[in-house]
Amino acid sequence: MNEYIFRLFNYWNGRSDILDAVIALSHTTIMKSLPFMLVFWGLWFWPKT
Amino acid sequence: MTVPIIGITRAIANYAPYSPRPARTPGFEINLYDGQIIGAGDGFSSMPSDHASLFMGLGVAFFMIHRNAGIFLILWAIFVSSIPRIILGWHWPYDIAIGWILGASIVLILRQPAIKLIERTDIVPYFESREVIGYPLLFAATFEVARMFTAVRNLLGAVL
Numbered sequence: 001m002n003e004y005i006f007r008l009f010n011y012w013n014g015r016s017d018i019l020d021a022v023i024a025l026s027h028t029t030i031m032k033s034l035p036f037m038l039v040f041w042g043l044w045f046w047p048k049t
Numbered sequence: 050m051t052v053p054i055i056g057i058t059r060a061i062a063n064y065a066p067y068s069p070r071p072a073r074t075p076g077f078e079i080n081l082y083d084g085q086i087i088g089a090g091d092g093f094s095s096m097p098s099d100h101a102s103l104f105m106g107l108g109v110a111f112f113m114i115h116r117n118a119g120i121f122l123i124l125w126a127i128f129v130s131s132i133p134r135i136i137l138g139w140h141w142p143y144d145i146a147i148g149w150i151l152g153a154s155i156v157l158i159l160r161q162p163a164i165k166l167i168e169r170t171d172i173v174p175y176f177e178s179r180e181v182i183g184y185p186l187l188f189a190a191t192f193e194v195a196r197m198f199t200a201v202r203n204l205l206g207a208v209l
Contacts (some may be wrong), residue, residue: 005142006071009135014082024082027133032100033195035125036107039118040191043111 050163051194054106054155058099058148068096072138079138087138098140101148102155103197104130109153113160 012019025031071079072087081087104126112119131149134140167173176183193201 002141002143006135009132009142010071010079010138013080013136013138014085015080020082023133023136026129027137029196032104032130033197036104036111036122037191037195039111039115039122043115043118 050106050110050156050159051103051198053159054103054152055099055198057155058097058102058151061097061151062094062099065094065096067094068141068144070095070139071141081138085137095140096144096147097151098131098134098144098148099197100134101126101131101140101145102152103194104152105149106152106156107194109156110160113156 013023014020069075070093071077072081105123108119108123108126110119111122127149131145135142135145176186193199
């Protein structure tokens with residue numbers, strides 16, 4: 001089961017340049033983490049009125 | 050909250066039986082993109098995924114503070130921070146699933162004790178009255194979380 005699901009996802013690795021670029025971009029440090037940091041600082045500084 | 054998530058996840062990965070990453074499993078062929086280096090994560094057990102546990106834990110923690118932001122971040126943790134690691138061959142699906150469960154569970158279990166600890170130590174009012182120290186430290190802390198504690202790991206690796 002583990003291997004079967006893995007194959008379903010890994011099938012898409014290297015299939016097209018565009019998809020590879022999207023996956024690579026999604027997995028840069030900034031893309032992985034930036035929304036979490038933006039939400040953290042956004043909530044921190046959001047006016048509490 | 051992020052420190053116990055990463056600490057517990059890495060402790061399990063280090064002390065549980067070694068599980069090789071798909072890309073490093075002998076005799077197991079996977080799809081790689083052009084120029085992909087399969088050495089990433091060499092020597093680290095793949096079970097559980099620290100990315101999955103950290104970002105799911107953060108998503109669940111934010112969900113408790115702000116519902117809509119939390120839902121967005123949980124979806125981000127699933128589709129951007131975690132699933133590409135399966136596609137790229139760095140993790141098995143079970144590594145990711147266990148990571149999600151672990152991260153969410155740690156946050157749910159430690160939430161009340163963490164709130165009590167923060168209230169008891171008065172750490173927030175302390176740094177609010179000393180913003181010159183508080184904000185740089187908070188920035189450094191969030192920066193390290195964003196980088197998955199890379200500097201802290203390197204420092205500990207050099208010291209230990």
